[in-house]
Amino acid sequence: MSIKSLLAKPFAYFTYLTIKKWAGQPLKTQEKVFKDLIQQAANTQFGKDHKFSEITTYEHFVARVPIRDYEDLKPYVERVVAGESNILWPEKPLYFAKTSGTTSGAKYIPITKESMPNHIKAARNAILMYIHETGNSSFVEGKMIFLQGSPVLKTENGVQLGRLSGIVAHYVPKYLQKNRMPSWETNCIDDWEAKVSAIVDETFSEDLTVISGIPSWVQMYFEKLQKKTGKPVGDVFKNFNLFIYGGVNYEPYRAKFEDLIGRKVDSIELYPASEGFFAFQDCQTEKGMLLQLDSGMFYEFVEADSFFHEQPKRITIKDVKVNVNYVMLISSNAGLWCYNIGDTVQFTSIKPYRIIVSGRIKHFISGFGEHVIGKEVECALQEAMASENVSVSEFTVAPQINPESGLPYHEWFIEFEKAPENVSVLSLKIDRALQEQNSYYRDLIEGKVLQPLKITTVQNNGFQQYMKSIGKLGGQNKLPRLSNDRKIADALQKLSVEK
Template identity: 65%
Template sequence: MSLKALGAKIFARNVKRKMDKWSSRPRETQLRVLRELVADARNTSFGQDHHFDQIGSPTDFSNRVPIRDYEALRTYVDRMVEGEADVLWPGRPLYYAKTSGTTSGAKYIPISKQSMPYHIKAARNAILSYVAETGNTDFVDGKMIFLQGSPEMTTKNGVQLGRLSGIVAHYVPGYLQRNRMPSWETNCISDWEEKVDAIVEETKVEDMRVISGIPSWIQMYFERLIDSTGKQVGELFPRFSLFIYGGVNYEPYRKKLEGLIGRSVDSIELYPASEGFFAFQDSQKDKGMLLQLDAGIFYEFIPADKFFEQDPPRYPVYEVQTGVNYVMIISTNAGLWGYNLGDTVMFTSTKPYRVVVTGRIKHFISAFGEHVIGKEVETAMELAQKEFDCVVSEFTVAPQVTPSADELPYHEWLIEWESSPQNPAQLAAFLDQQMQHQNAYYFDLIQGAILQPLKITDIPKDGFNNFMKSQGKLGGQNKIPRLSNDRKIANQILNSDG
């Protein structure tokens, strides 16, 4: 065992003890975080506008700080971007993470001097948790690749601006710099396809042991490795043993990626965002991700089925229940207050608090009151691939509200196959049965002949990539929405296929 591997094991045990301490005291930890956040921001513009000096409990906080999304918080953010200090958080941000807005162009998410270390610490602790549990340290002596956005940044009124993954690239620990790939020059390539080809050339001769990125883009990287070398990824990289991912559910991609690798490898799921690093998978025995309660973030949860009510209930983490779909609300040490991230989560455990991401509160299908969510369609697809021995490259779901005459409406599943089923009709029926089993509203609509069973539309190879390219969103942290409540995306995909 190398000195680096031995050091990793010792470090991992120490970190695990510290994590166990705060995760076993959720109420105490979160109340302390809230007190510190409110105290630190008391004299900011936001703190004065919302009377932070009178907040002493989570109830006081929820009474004084309404739920806001980015657009509702934008007047404060715009003041910060223009150079004003002490607006949402003391001083000025360390960075702005630039993300794509869905309604009004770019969004500028503040990252403070206090919040930045937690982005790095959580990613580090995810790997150390894996080491502490499995004892596997072989990967620390090999090469690691993090498929991410460009680290190049610009400056806006004295504050550096870039993509989160690019910002984080500046904080790779020194002891990993010699192991990390791709090179700085390759990472700065802006064209995604050109960048992937350059990464293939750099890595195909290396001893790759850890590979990290969004599954859909790792799939592209693997396919191009195979095209370039004629070898499966597992043969090319015989000591590749750990896949780290985030951004989307891995399960719909697992069969495809394991086919490209030629075997299964351990995986760690992460839940990072520009707004904060919220959770990571801390155990190979549980798919849930450990919620980071001691990371400068105060969490609140609103039951998704009550989110659009006039005054929905807001629960601190120590009052949530397992198996309930919640909208996650965050308040952070970067100055986001009562912030609706848009994500929905479900707790798999409360000792400790572990979550799975179930979708987006805006990404659902409820054209007829069915409120189908991302977790349901992904679970159905995962089961269908196993049942029919087929492999899906990508898919999305949309309602067809106005079908041809004398035909009931239905859900249309747009699927790009890597390996198509022998009997598509049987697979469609299976998918529909799984959806009825998971969603009682969908069951009632099918049984009541309001909807007809779902239909599958085959998308040609590279159809989804062509769509993303047409939108200027190929690569990086961009991903296909798993489902939509209208046909905008579905129609664009169909049109991009010609």
């Protein structure tokens, strides 16, 4: 066992004690974060506009600072992008994480000198908590691969900008630099397909122990690796035993990954975003990810069912309940204030506070009031797959409101790795499972307002072709599980087996 592996264990124990301390006093931790944020931003333009100097309670904050999304915050962000200081947070940000928005065009999310360390610390702590829990630290001796965006950054008015994963690539600790893959040159390749091929060529003969990335894009890497070597990934990398992922739910991919790898491996789920690193899986035996309460972010929540009301009720962690679908709002030391990140979450535990990501507040189907969310379709598919010996590469769901004949229905676009013997049987099983997940949907089926869902089979690599056609192949780009319109559905229709 190397010195690095030996030192990892006491470091992991120290990290565990630190996390245990703030997780054990969550309300006090969040109250301190709240007060620090208000005090530090009091003399910024945003702070002056919203009278931060007069805010002494959470109720004052709610009265003065409304819920905002990026479009609402954009007038302030544009001033920061133009080079002004002290607008949303003291001084200028260190970076802008540039993301592609669906309604706002390109988004520029500020990352400050105060917020940047939290992105790095949370990812590190996730691994250390795993080491403390399992006692497994041998993987630190092998090579680690992180599938991420290009680290090449541009500069705009004195502030560097790029993809979040590319920015984070500049902060890989020195003790991991020798272990880290792919090479800097390969990481800088823009074309995702060319990049993955280059990564395969660079890594297939190495001793990889940790692989990290968004599951859909890691799957592409695994498939190319298997094609090149003719072996399961677990045989190519005999010491690979830890998969770290984020961005999407891993469960729909798990069976496929185990088939590609040839065995089960441990996994750690992360919840990073350009706006902040919100949570990570701190325990292999408990459901959910530990909400990061001490990372310069103050959290608020609104029940998703009432979010679009004129004045939805905002609450703090003090009043949340388990298994309720909430829109998560953050105020942070990056200069975001009561900011709607667009995700919905559910608490799986409040001692400590653990969450799962249940979907996107704008990604749902509710053509008839059913309000089906991402978590529900994923669970329904997973349940049906288990009984049908089916493997799915990718899927998305959209409403068919005006069918050529019959009642409206939900149309599921599925790319199968292993297709069912009878698609109609699978459709009915998914539909029954979805009815169990969502009582409104069940009422619409039983009331003959909707007919049971229908599956449209997408051709092999069809989803990749679609993502490539819209310029979002690879990196941090993710396909919505749900859409309330037919934009994605109409494009996938052209890539269906039945076309």
